[in-house]
Amino acid sequence: MQRRTVLIALLALLLLVPPAADAQKPIKVGFPMPLSGPAALYGDPALKGAQLFVEEINAKGGVLGRKIELLARDSKANADEAVRVSRELVLKENVDFLVGTLTSAEGPAVSVVAKENKIVFIAPIPKTDQLTAPDKLHPYIFRVAATTTMEGRSIAEIVAKWNVKRIATISFDYAYGQDVTRAFVEHIKRIKPGVEIVDQQWPKLGEADYTPFINAQMAKKPDAVFSSIWGGHFVTFSKQAKPLGYFDAIKYNLIGAGEIASPEATKAMGAEYPVGVWGNSYDAFYWQDAPPAHRDYTARLSKFLKDDAPSSWSIQTYMAMQFLVEAIKKAGSTDSDKVAKALLGLTVDTPHGKLTIRAKDHQANRGQLYGQTVRDPKYPFAIMKPMTYVDPTRFMD
Amino acid sequence: MPDLAFLFGQSLSGLTAAMFLFLVASGLSLIFGVLGVLNFAHGSFYMLGAYTAYQIVQWLGRDPASFWWAALGAAVSIAILGGLIERFLFRHLYGADVLYQLLFTYALVLILSDAAKVLWGTGQLSVSRPPGLTGAFKLWGTFVPYYNLFVLLLGPAIALLFWLLLTRTRSGRLIRAAALDREMLGALGVNVDRLYTGVFVVGSFLAGLGGALIAPVKAIVPGMDVEIIVEAFIVVVIGGLGSFWGTMLGALVYGQVLAFGILIFPRFSIFSVFALMAVVLILRPWGLLGRPLKS
Numbered sequence: 210m211q212r213r214t215v216l217i218a219l220l221a222l223l224l225l226v227p228p229a230a231d232a233q234k235p236i237k238v239g240f241p242m243p244l245s246g247p248a249a250l251y252g253d254p255a256l257k258g259a260q261l262f263v264e265e266i267n268a269k270g271g272v273l274g275r276k277i278e279l280l281a282r283d284s285k286a287n288a289d290e291a292v293r294v295s296r297e298l299v300l301k302e303n304v305d306f307l308v309g310t311l312t313s314a315e316g317p318a319v320s321v322v323a324k325e326n327k328i329v330f331i332a333p334i335p336k337t338d339q340l341t342a343p344d345k346l347h348p349y350i351f352r353v354a355a356t357t358t359m360e361g362r363s364i365a366e367i368v369a370k371w372n373v374k375r376i377a378t379i380s381f382d383y384a385y386g387q388d389v390t391r392a393f394v395e396h397i398k399r400i401k402p403g404v405e406i407v408d409q410q411w412p413k414l415g416e417a418d419y420t421p422f423i424n425a426q427m428a429k430k431p432d433a434v435f436s437s438i439w440g441g442h443f444v445t446f447s448k449q450a451k452p453l454g455y456f457d458a459i460k461y462n463l464i465g466a467g468e469i470a471s472p473e474a475t476k477a478m479g480a481e482y483p484v485g486v487w488g489n490s491y492d493a494f495y496w497q498d499a500p501p502a503h504r505d506y507t508a509r510l511s512k513f514l515k516d517d518a519p520s521s522w523s524i525q526t527y528m529a530m531q532f533l534v535e536a537i538k539k540a541g542s543t544d545s546d547k548v549a550k551a552l553l554g555l556t557v558d559t560p561h562g563k564l565t566i567r568a569k570d571h572q573a574n575r576g577q578l579y580g581q582t583v584r585d586p587k588y589p590f591a592i593m594k595p596m597t598y599v600d601p602t603r604f605m606d
Numbered sequence: 607m608p609d610l611a612f613l614f615g616q617s618l619s620g621l622t623a624a625m626f627l628f629l630v631a632s633g634l635s636l637i638f639g640v641l642g643v644l645n646f647a648h649g650s651f652y653m654l655g656a657y658t659a660y661q662i663v664q665w666l667g668r669d670p671a672s673f674w675w676a677a678l679g680a681a682v683s684i685a686i687l688g689g690l691i692e693r694f695l696f697r698h699l700y701g702a703d704v705l706y707q708l709l710f711t712y713a714l715v716l717i718l719s720d721a722a723k724v725l726w727g728t729g730q731l732s733v734s735r736p737p738g739l740t741g742a743f744k745l746w747g748t749f750v751p752y753y754n755l756f757v758l759l760l761g762p763a764i765a766l767l768f769w770l771l772l773t774r775t776r777s778g779r780l781i782r783a784a785a786l787d788r789e790m791l792g793a794l795g796v797n798v799d800r801l802y803t804g805v806f807v808v809g810s811f812l813a814g815l816g817g818a819l820i821a822p823v824k825a826i827v828p829g830m831d832v833e834i835i836v837e838a839f840i841v842v843v844i845g846g847l848g849s850f851w852g853t854m855l856g857a858l859v860y861g862q863v864l865a866f867g868i869l870i871f872p873r874f875s876i877f878s879v880f881a882l883m884a885v886v887l888i889l890r891p892w893g894l895l896g897r898p899l900k901s
Contacts, residue, residue, distance in 0.1 A: 245728075249728050250728055250729050250730075382873060409872070410868075410872065411872060411873050413876050415829070415833070417824060417830075417833055417834075417837075418619070418623045418864070420619035420622065420623070420865075421616055421619050421620065421864060421865040421866075421868050422868060424612065424615045424616050424619055424748075424865075425612075425616070425868060425869060425872075428609070428612040428615075440730075441729075441730035441825050441827055442825070444730050444732055444825035445823075445824045445825045448732070448822070448823055448824065448825070449823055449824075452735075452740070452741065452742040452749065452751035452752075452753065452754075453742065453749045453751065454742065454749040477729060477730050477731075477732065478732055479732070480734065481732055481734060
């Protein structure tokens with residue numbers, strides 16, 4: 210009985226302590242991200258990127274004299290779950306801002322939550338055009354990832370330089386696959402009118418057996434292929450395509466959207482990787498001609514993750530947090546309306562150089578790294594060499 | 607008109623897919639035929655077979671025969687796991703309502719998939735083709751990977767072996783008898799419990815073997831359990847649940863329909879298979895080679 214009284218007294222004392230003044234309270238950032246299931250492979254390093262930034266900014270005293278607190282929640286790569294945890298973050302935790310989501314299903318869903326609650330939401334990774342399409346745009350949604358249009362067009366710009374005429378495509382039959390493929394096909398026809406699209410294959414998302422699709426495509430004798438079979442699915446695809454002579458038939462003129470040349474993807478496949486194909490990545494720790502800020506960032510990330518070959522996904526959330534903090538600084542406030550206004554046309558010096566969020570569609574001119582994969586004796590997995598950062602500013606509209 | 611080499615290649619790819627499906631679906635069909643339980647967790651055994659094969663390859667390292675040991679080791683481990691699950695868990699479900707059986711096997715699916723995530727993580731894992739079977743040869747204008755040829759030969763070999771086992775041996779006769787009337791068989795002095803465990807072990811062995819053999823042509827990922835169980839169900843529904851040759855026929859039909867379906871409906875590859883299943887269910891609800899259920 211007595212112990213209980215003491216406990217209650219203690220609790221009462223705790224409740225009686227006056228809350229710290231507002232200025233010392235941390236700025237809360239809600240962070241919905243897939244942290245379990247297959248998508249956690251990318252969600253985990255994405256969380257780490259944001260954590261690294263928060264650690265760095267807090268060490269410098271935070272922003273407006275306040276620290277930043279990151280509240281991560283598992284969105285399970287599922288739109289409903291992402292909405293549920295975002296609502297919980299906004300209503301129960303009273304977060305000031307939302308940063309996060311990975312898939313193109315989660316991004317637009319959380320955007321609705323941001324609109325309802327009038328709080329700024331920065332999407333670091335979802336690529337679907339829908340997220341910032343004119344009918345879906347609202348004052349609080351911003352994106353620092355490339356869009357499907359930008360990704361498809363970047364690839365078209367590269368393929369236009371190849372000496373190829375007969376082009377085929379293979380993509381999953383769902384939003385991302387369709388959108389990025391359409392962007393590629395439309396752009397390549399515009400900038401290189403001589404090319405012919407000889408074949409288009411549409412396996413279902415997560416197809417287990419690509420052999421019939423590969424045979425059907427080879428029968429049309431393309432000399433180059435655009436693929437958006439992303440991430441781990443590319444492992445299965447190329448394991449089946451290689452012995453069928455697919456890559457030899459197209460002389461390795463395959464270019465893949467969906468980060469198939471990221472260090473994570475080439476590492477996962479090791480000796481099985483069809484070295485010679487082209488691909489893209491958000492980042493590459495081995496980037497030779499990177500801006501000086503990148504080398505420094507990579508060293509810090511490497512230390513933070515305790516990994517000599519740190520993830521290529523962390524950069525996206527690092528950038529998103531950078532934009533948020535710069536906007537808070539510019540606005541001199543954590544009021545979402547003021548921060549949203551500050552984000553319009555804001556330019557930030559990121560590890561990949563200067564990036565700007567356009568006022569008209571809230572979209573950053575974020576490019577990606579593209580290159581041909583080669584073996585390099587320095588690494589136990591394939592790397593991109595030469596590798597270029599394709600700046601999409603010219604062809605965003 | 608597409609050229610013949612292409613049609614040949616397409617049908618070969620359908621045949622290869624059919625052999626993988628047959629390995630998994632035959633175990634599912636066998637267990638249902640004899641034990642009367644629809645085992646949802648059969649796909650999980652297949653997935654665990656793939657993961658176990660990966661694990662054994664990692665342990666053995668650069669040994670050129672590592673893949674073969676891995677395939678055998680995976681199939682045997684999954685067979686033992688299946689035996690334990692039958693002996694200690696399934697046994698209590700015979701005669702229970704079908705709903706309980708389904709719920710129980712579904713719970714197993716969830717438990718085993720989470721266990722796999724704890725043990726091997728969520729990343730994609732990859733097993734290389736065994737040395738000697740890495741390349742391909744050209745046949746009538748089509749590349750045929752050696753590994754696919756091996757699977758094409760292994761499938762019928764296993765089918766034949768099982769058919770002989772079921773029709774020519776005493777255990778085979780007992781298994782068929784157990785499928786027809788369990789109580790009568792027990793009354794005649796046969797240890798039906800042991801027979802059931804045996805059948806479950808054999809079915810699990812096939813699932814584990816299927817998973818190990820698919821590892822070199824697929825990424826090993828969480829979720830492959832649910833993917834295969836749907837396909838295996840379609841196969842046994844088309845062929846006839848519990849019918850041995852029906853499963854073979856169902857797998858062959860599935861493979862060919864998928865391979866050629868994409869030429870007719872390029873945007874609806876999976877649609878052709880589901881359409882076929884619907885037609886079979888309407889015209890012959892008991893499957894192509896199954897027996898109508900007595901009501």
